[in-house]
Amino acid sequence: MVAAAPRRVCGVGATLGEGPVWVARENALWFVDIKEKLIYRFDPATGDLKHWSAPSQVGWVLPERGGGFVVGLQRGVERFDPATGGFTALVAPEAHLPGNRLNDATTDARGRILFGSMDDSEGDLTGRLYALDSTGVADTGLPPVSITNGPAVSPDGRTLYHTDTLGRVIHAVEVNDDGTLGAMRVFATIEDGAGYPDGPVVDSEGCLWTGLFLGWGVRRYAPDGTLLETVRLPVSNVTKIAFGGPNLMTAFVTTARKGLDAEALAGQPEAGDLFAFDVDVPGLPVTEAAIPAR
DSSP states (O other), X not given: OBOSOOXXXXXXXXXXXXXXXXXXXXXXXXXXXXXXXXXXXEETTTTEEXXXXXXXXEEEEEEBXXXXXXXXXXXXXXXXXXXXXXXXXXXXXXTTOTTEEEEEEEEOTTOOEEEEEXXXXXXXXXXXXXXXXXXXXXXXXXXXXXXXXXXXXXXTSOEEEEEETTTTEEEEEEEOTTSOEEEEEEEEEOOTTSOEEEEEEEBTTSOEEEEEETTTEEEEEOTTSOEEEEEXXXXXXXXXXXXXXXXXXXXXXXXXXXXXXXXXXXXXXXTTOEEEEXXXXXXXXXXXXXXXXX
16 A cells, blocks of 8 residues: 655654654644654655754644644643743643653544553553543543553544553554443554554554554554554654645654664664655544643
């Protein structure tokens, strides 16, 4: 399904590039460098790359209805205004867990933000999945893991994909009519030596793509969990893709330098940069977040 080989589109050198999201109102890609506390905006038409500093580690950035953005910081969920560079606190679901941080997120068709947390030291099972809407934030009730990634939601909204990165497992969870979560099952398991499943995203055919940290690429799985395709990149730490461009047929890929020593970096000097490849099946448009009133 890949129409062209991956290409480097922007030199970033991110320590931990993550959370790419296509913002249609700007025709731009937004993403973060978690460890360097940076929020990025990339314009593919001009190659322009802008960045803003965040007050703590930043796991994700999502567009909000009415303008502006919502970000997941180590200290909680906050609004972000690019015009001023300012942040406004919304909710801190884990203020009692200073060793945790927020890690990855998506929106569903209702505009809810579904986001996960993780143990920043990547050891304790303290990562949980939350839902934030206009009524506030709630724990979804899924079992805790050390590192959450995703979630991602199927095109019909009936399945949520939730990644246990260190467990090398992607779970599929039923979504009830009221938005609560039901039964959970194993969707895909990444075999030893193939890396760790990182950020997932779903395309318009309902197939799931996942980045492979230490796995040198991304994979595409059918809705029944069958592995369909692997796309190899020239860097080992591949974190997540986002579909963008005018037809959502360009897959933008964030990567990371985290954990690579001097020898490894010499062998993959483009680690941490932004890549892209063309696909034959488009992605899904991002629903802007609908959360508590300003």
